[in-house]
Amino acid sequence: MIRTPPHWVSRGWLALLLLPLSALWALAAWLRHATARPQQVSLPVICVGNLVAGGTGKTPIVSWLYDHLASRGWQPAILSRGYGGSMTGPVWVDGTTHDAGMCGDEPLMMAESRDVLVSRDRVTGARAIAAQGSYDVIIMDDGLQNPHLQKQVRIGVFDGGFGVGNGWLIPAGPLRTSWRTGMGMMDMAIINGTDSAGVAAQIAGRLPVHHVKTQIDQEVVHSLQGTPLLAFAGIGRPARMFDSLKEAGAQIAKTLSFADHHPYSAHDLTRIQEDAHHHGAAMITTHKDWIRLPAEWRERVTLLPVSILPEDGDALLNSVETRLRQPQDRGRHD
Structure with missing residues (x-):
């Protein structure tokens, strides 16, 4: 990592x-x-x-x-x-x-x-x-x-x-x-x-x-409009995801950064969920992070697709x- x-x-x-x-x-x-x-x-x-x-x-x-x-x-x-x-x-x-x-x-x-x-x-x-x-x-x-x-x-x-x-x-x-x-x-x-x-x-x-730019799925952001979000990411530059969400008008309550390819432990996931509950926020992460989550956690976390333009x-x-x-x-x- x-x-x-x-x-x-x-x-x-x-x-x-x-x-x-x-x-x-x-x-x-x-x-x-x-x-x-x-x-x-x-x-x-x-x-x-x-x-x-x-x-x-x-x-x-x-x-x-x-x-x-x-x-x-x-x-x-x-x-x-x-x-x-x-x-x-x-x-x-x-x-x-x-x-x-x-x-x-x-x-x-x-x-x-x-x-x-x-x-x-x-x-x-x-x-x-x-x-x-x-x-x-x-x-x-x-x-x-x-x-x-x-x-x-x-x-x-x-x-x-x-x-x-x-x-x-x-x-x-x-x-x-x-x-x-x-x-x-x-x-x-x-x-x-x-x-x-x-x-x-x-x-x-x-x-x-x-030159290219990374774009997030606007439909996902719009579907969560007005909902506080806890955004977490274990990618090379987590700030890039957080900034993209903010630029799209998402309501970010808290962000959590992890190392690239971070394997999420039960302790990590409990902490993320507790922070989300504290802020009354929905959890959202990148596709790369989402795919590393245990199957039972994927239903609780919104996947944010990213593409290149x-x-x-x-x-x-x-x-x-x-x-x-x-x-x-x-x-x-x-």
């Missing part, structure tokens, strides 16, 4: 103290890439990842790409590592037999209407998808820094409000790799939300940049398709 540390936002004394460890992180990352031999599978791979630890909205973008590529005649399959799940795979996610503890919350959520394969080993998973003979493109959720699987389209997603934080490597900052190296890992960038962090200016024309969806799809149709470079090292 990941919770964004406060020192990742600014270059304070704690971040400075951790810089020597960031140097070790950089060395380990360099060795991993220097010794890797990227494997190519028979299908093109679209990788949707990010340069920072924590949430940027990758999974809704993966879902959007799957749905809209399918509408253009492609036959996609999603490849996920299954973070937070116990299965190593490769295994196709089945919502009737699997739960979040087995395959991870994000794969389970996407598999409600999409073909999703979980595999701890990305290369093995990609080969399993190709072996099915039913698909013509793989969309990989995360794994931009994984050097073992070759990618045809590499998309880096940024949270417009967070950007790259203080710009330093883990653990002094949120970056998984240096900014310069990260630029070389991407074919295009997607900025999720208002770009208050100035990510587009930092990219400065080196890559195509597309690109500034220019056709331009984004055209950019992806252009790269998909290019010959695969067998010598390319990610």
Whole structure:
């Protein structure tokens, strides 16, 4: 589970103290890439990842790409590592037999209407998808820094409000790799939300940049109009959900933030329910959180669906398709 540390936002004394460890992180990352031999599978791979630890909205973008590529005649399959799940795979996610503890919350959520394969080993998973003979493109959720699987389209997603934080490597900052190296890992960038962090200016024309925004289901908010809400979330940036509810006119009585992928315990749920009762509020959470709740709790908590709205969806799809149709470079090292 990941919770964004406060020192990742600014270059304070704690971040400075951790810089020597960031140097070790950089060395380990360099060795991993220097010794890797990227494997190519028979299908093109679209990788949707990010340069920072924590949430940027990758999974809704993966879902959007799957749905809209399918509408253009492609036959996609999603490849996920299954973070937070116990299965190593490769295994196709089945919502009737699997739960979040087995395959991870994000794969389970996407598999409600999409073909999703979980595999701890990305290369093995990609080969399993190709072996099915039913698909013509793989969309990989995360794994931009994984050097073992070759990618045809590499998309880096940024949270417009967070950007790259203080710009330093883990653990002094949120970056998984240096900014310069990260630029070389991407074919295009997607900025999720208002770009208050100035990510587009930092990219400065080196890559195509597309803008999207996360939108919540307005019908759900309207159905709860006038009802106090206790909103809780265990995602990368819980504040994004809370702000969206407020902007939609929801009456927020209290908010509770948990770490990304947080497994809700009986104690957590009792606390949430008691807080809701104290405020006379209805409980509401994201789809990703809702799917991690025990079955008996799902009836008590309102699910807030979230989707992606690109500034220019056709331009984004055209950019992806252009790269998909290019010959695969067998010598390319990610």
